[in-house]
Amino acid sequence: MSKKHTNKSFLNKKVRKIGMKKTCVDCKKRFEVPASELDDGDPFDCPECGLEYTVVYEGSTITLVESKEIEMENSDFELSDDEDYS
Numbered sequence: 001m002s003k004k005h006t007n008k009s010f011l012n013k014k015v016r017k018i019g020m021k022k023t024c025v026d027c028k029k030r031f032e033v034p035a036s037e038l039d040d041g042d043p044f045d046c047p048e049c050g051l052e053y054t055v056v057y058e059g060s061t062i063t064l065v066e067s068k069e070i071e072m073e074n075s076d077f078e079l080s081d082d083e084d085y086s
Helices: 008-018 067-076
Strands: 020-023 030-033 043-045 052-058 061-066
Touching: 020 061, 052 067, 061 067
Parallel strands: none
Antiparallel strands: 020 030, 043 052, 052 061
16 A cells, blocks of 8 residues: 655645646646646746746746736735835
8 A cells, every 4th residue: 555645745746847737827728737837936937828826936836826926925015116115
């Protein structure tokens, strides 16, 4: 009887070796991202609708996040010219 692996580090090593699958939040198309494209910060587009995702490493977890979500998070930290610095 084989033991089912549930250890996250094992799963992420497997993802780095064979790639991962993702369902696009926009068009609902399921697509594969090859392991060679899974470098932290690299963009990857949905082959159906072109929505851009970014590869994000958080500890030992690899995820694909919509690039516009990352841009929105980064813009939250920028001060506008109208804001008071005092």
